[in-house]
Amino acid sequence: MTETLTFQTGTFQTQQGSKYLQQLCKHFAHKIEVDYDAQSARMALPTGPATLAADETTLTARISGADDAALERARHIIDDHLKRFAHRENFEAMGWETL
Template identity: 60%
Template sequence: MLTDQGRFETPNASRYLQQLCKHFAHKVPVDHDETRGTVALGMGPATLQATENTLTAEVTAPDAADLAEARDIIDRHLARFAFREAFEAMDWQSATA
């Protein structure tokens, strides 16, 4: 499995985490609270974490194409909620050794 980690500096991290999780829960299993969420995306799990000023996401998938799709899913949905901050995409880094 491949893993990437994304980061978005925002004072609204907890709010966005909760909005994303509630939105995804309409289609896939989700477990969340104010600071942590797990979303069962089709290609693999996505784990979200919120601190006071940062929202992070870790996505896992079996191959590079699915990993790119998982990143895109998070970015597209987050863009809907963070439009006031001119959000375009998380700063993604490979966590796979």
Template identity: 60%
Template sequence: MLTDQGLFETPNASKYLQQLCKHFAHKVAVEHDGNRGTIALGMGPATLRATENTLTAEVTAPDAADLAEARDIIDRHLIRFAFREEFEAMDWQSNAA
């Protein structure tokens, strides 16, 4: 499995984490509280964490194409939720060698 981590510096990290989790809970299994969430995306889990000023996402998938799709899913939804901050994409870092 491959893993990428994304970072979004925002004072609304907990709000966006909860919005993402509540949105996906209508479609897939989700566990969350105000500071941590796990979304069972089709290609693998997405784990979200919120601090006072940072939202992080860790996405896991079996191959590079699915990993790119998982990143895109998170980014597309955050674009809708964080439009007031002119969000475009998380700062993604790959753990792949």
């Protein structure tokens, strides 16, 4: 039986989206499979596949999980790391929406 995943999208308005995308990917690449360039990324988070996209004004994350607990963990993984990387922008959390 195939596991059904739920998806959420998070956004962070920043002009440093590409920088943060690359920082996240370089950091995560030590523990999980990551494929990225300056504008996009695919990551094998433990909760399910995730993608990142950066443009001139926004960093967008699309996460997946089998249940609410998995989505919460994925949000925490992304938000917690961005808090460290984007501390100069007073980052607290992405704006998350269920798809």
